[in-house]
Amino acid sequence: MKDDLSDAGFETRAVRFAQQRTHEREHSEAIFMTSSFVFDNAAQAAARFSGQEQGNIYGRFHNPTVRTFEQRLASLEGGESCVATASGMSAILATVIALLQAGDHMVASKSLFGSSIALFDNYLKKFGVEVTYVTLSNVDDWAAAVTPATKMLFAETPSNPLTEVCDIQALADVAHDCGALLVVDNCFCTPAIQRPLEFGADIVIHSATKYLDGQGRALGGAVVGNSDLVGDKIFSFLRTAGPSMSPFNAWIFTRGLETLSLRMKAHSENARLIANWLESHDKIERVYYPGLASHPQYEVANKQHDDSGGIVAFDVVGGQEAAWKVMDSLSLMSITANLGDVKTTITHPTSTTHFRISAEQRAAAGIGDGLLRISAGLESANDLIADLDQALN
């Protein structure tokens, strides 16, 4: 094994990669709560600012605690570079602002996170970037939407909330055939389950708020990719515009990475048990979970995923009224917008996370009024299923 652990196993890197122990010999990673760094003399300050000498300057762009998180996540995703951001949305913002310009065209899936669609439609379009939305799982649809101006394909797989899956390798081919980049939001799987760069994606986006933290404590995001796109272009936007991750949050997310692999196995197991149970319930119209043989992209999911993840969605017979009644009758699961938490959460996408997109767009994405989304936590599966059972009755 190499000294820097770059060839160690996933779990070893998740626990130890890129730790920079100080002279105090702390065992756990230190938190550097400082907004700037001191230079030895005026000449060193000048050398740092001109880029002649590498090293810490100012907290908007350098912090050792944040750097440990960035290097560890980059290693887990198999990327050269990572930049950490204040939230998942600022990771997406930094990516599109840094890599696109007026006149460019982007193809994105209809089934994106609601705020991503709002960001593209309400702000990106304002700066002259056109966006075409296609069906995530239909490669021909993506290929047909490409124009000579297409510079980016943007996918989230599995999607929120329907867990629709795209073939990353096929999309990477479509992107590279036209000289565009493939960006994948890997929030639902995390690198413990899916590493999009291995299938040809150019950039991976994270909302660290979700599974990377895993305990619902802090907001953060990250972008992973090669050193030109991420280490240079996206980092340059970040250091200029400032949606940087706080050192304290980076420390929390580094703790989260240590247990990521174990947690994703446990989330997946609970979600699988819930999905199987729901599938045989007569008040449930349909269950969406990539680990079910009934899932339309079951084969692709099997190829791409090491496990099936913690998100399960299902249509309750009787629309919104029935769905709300189920939610209000639950005693254990939390009604909250977050996902990827140790505590199981449930949401009604139509009236919450996907409220800001039009009814037309929701219908096109297949998000019905009776749809509920569960993010399976780490409670006992028996208790979660008993909670759903009494609520459905």
Ligand SMILES: *Cc1c(COP(=O)(O)O)cnc(C)c1O
């Ligand atoms: C939550 C989420 C985001 C946004 O992340 P924030 O940290 O809330 O800004 C982006 N993409 C997906 C898939 C998400 O679930």
